Amino acid sequence: MRINGPIDAARWRQLRVGFALLLPAGTIMVLMLALPFLALVLLSFWRQSGFDIDPTLTAENYIRIFAPSDQPTVWNGIPFYLAYPVPLILLFKSLMMALTATLAVILLAYPMAYFIAFRIRRGKAVWILLLTIPFWTSYLLRVFSWKVVLGYNGAINSGLVALGIIDKPLDFLLYTSGAVTVTLAHSWVAFAVMPIYVSLEKIDRNLLDAASDLGDSRWQRFRRITWPLSLPGTIAATLMVFIPTVGDYVTPTLVGGPSGTMIGNLIQDMFLKRNNAPMGAAVAIVMMAVIGLLALLVLWASGFRRLRARLK
Incomplete structure (x- = not known):
């Protein structure tokens, strides 16, 4: 050169x-x-042939993902017919559960980050440290703790029975999609606080003072200044929570049961139980492609919104 x-x-x-x-x-x-x-x-793009893998390139795995079969699908030992393939059904279900958990995380994390950024004058690092204490333990232990809370003889059922609210323990708290969503939200809320807190902490307080001098109420200041300026951190927290929760298989395995099965459980099943690694790889690629497209869509929408705001 x-x-x-x-x-x-x-x-x-x-x-x-x-x-x-x-x-x-x-x-x-x-x-x-x-x-x-x-x-x-x-x-x-390979194919499983018995206990061996045929390296001949083929799109058969992807065809099986998107095209329903005339043969019954066996899941948990039960054969049944579906109008849509199992991977697509589980992928859509996983996206909805991850979206619900992400929404719950943001609703919990944003007030916590706002309180630390705007209400705490000294010792903010101590408050952030206190938020992370529950996450010093293993992820598996935190998931198992929810089994203790939501179980048939768990803390919630025992408390409701002791108070006389119910006659017998509720059997729909554990091994459901709701249990998976609650556990995922609890597991990721601390990780969402940090990016939101950083974006809130960087906001110039003089902007808020100027808005107050011009007659804006507290809600108007939040809507016109705080929320737009904290949006990058909120989007980062959303993506940081949503992307890994879609493919989670540990939480559905421990607290989900058959009704809480997600796409990650199907991929694990293909690799470890059904001896069909090519099919599991194809399902994983489709899942990553869908998540990537959704993430790009969110980033594009947020960038387009900021650009439109600047042009006004």
Whole structure:
């Protein structure tokens, strides 16, 4: 590369330093993320033949995902016919459950972040530390704790029976879609507080004071200043919660039961129980593609909204 003048030389030096700083992380991302993803894509175009994998390229797995079969589908030992394939049904169900859990997380995390950013004057780090204390334990232990709370003889049922509100324990609290949603929301709420808190903390308080001087009420200040300026952090928290919860399989396995099954359980079942890794890879690729498209749609919509606000 030919360098003309001292300015070009300085820029080239900065580029080399930047590439040197990015090289370790870039190498890890290629080795740990890109290559396994490409291997998963290749595996999805193969076919399971007995106990062996046929490496002949075929789109049969994707056809089976999107095209319903005339043969009965067996799930949990029960054969049944469906108008739509099981992967698409579970994917839609998982998206709805993850969306509900994400909405619950944002509704819980935003007031907490707002309180720390605007109401706490000293010791904000202590409050943030207190929020993370429940998450010092293992993820599995937190999920198991919800089994204790929602179980047939758990804390909720025992308390309601002791108070005389119900005669016998409720059997619909655990092993349902609702139990999975509640557990997912609890597991991710602390992770959503941080990006929202950072965006709220960066808001210039002089803007709020100026709005008050101009006669805006507290709700008007929030709607016109606080909420728009905190939207990037809220969107980041939404994506950070929604993306991993769609493919979660640990929580549905422990507290979901048959009615709380999600798409991650189907992928696990294909890889570990049904000995059909190519089909499991194809389902995983479809799930990642749908999640990626939804994430891009959210980012595009938020960027378009900000651009339209600037043009007004």
